[in-house]
Amino acid sequence: MTKIPQDLRYTDEHEYVKESGDAGVVQVGITDFAQGELGDVVFVELPKVGATYQRMDVFGTIEAVKAVSELFCPLSGEIVEVNERLDQEPALVNSDPYGDGWMIKLRVSDGAELAQLLDADAYEQRVG
Numbered sequence: 001m002t003k004i005p006q007d008l009r010y011t012d013e014h015e016y017v018k019e020s021g022d023a024g025v026v027q028v029g030i031t032d033f034a035q036g037e038l039g040d041v042v043f044v045e046l047p048k049v050g051a052t053y054q055r056m057d058v059f060g061t062i063e064a065v066k067a068v069s070e071l072f073c074p075l076s077g078e079i080v081e082v083n084e085r086l087d088q089e090p091a092l093v094n095s096d097p098y099g100d101g102w103m104i105k106l107r108v109s110d111g112a113e114l115a116q117l118l119d120a121d122a123y124e125q126r127v128g
Helices: 032-038 111-116 120-127
Strands: 015-019 027-030 041-045 058-064 066-072 077-082 102-110
Touching: 027 032, 102 111
Parallel strands: none
Antiparallel strands: 015 027, 027 102, 041 058, 058 066, 077 102
8 A cells, every 4th residue: 555644745656745844944855655656666866956857857767677767856046955865765765765765955945836746546546
């Protein structure tokens, strides 16, 4: 059974957005559903701190044994932190996608974009 935490927001491309505790900054990663579809993650390419993206720009790639997928920025903003643990431990994306397997922290430039993301119920319907 796929875990879909109620307190997160989601994209159609299977990224999640989680409040970070720092005003205006969110944590971004891929969902439990996405990591399950990918299989064993072997490499994650993430951007540099300071890079800026518009909503739905590609910010990196994730490589699994059977596929390489693009990662889409769910909101416009600036990268303020990347999860450097994923360089050595990419499998954290599989074992703990909503915790230690997070990918980036983003300082959101347009908070109104949050309303365009899916809530947990809508995402659950999306993934069936």
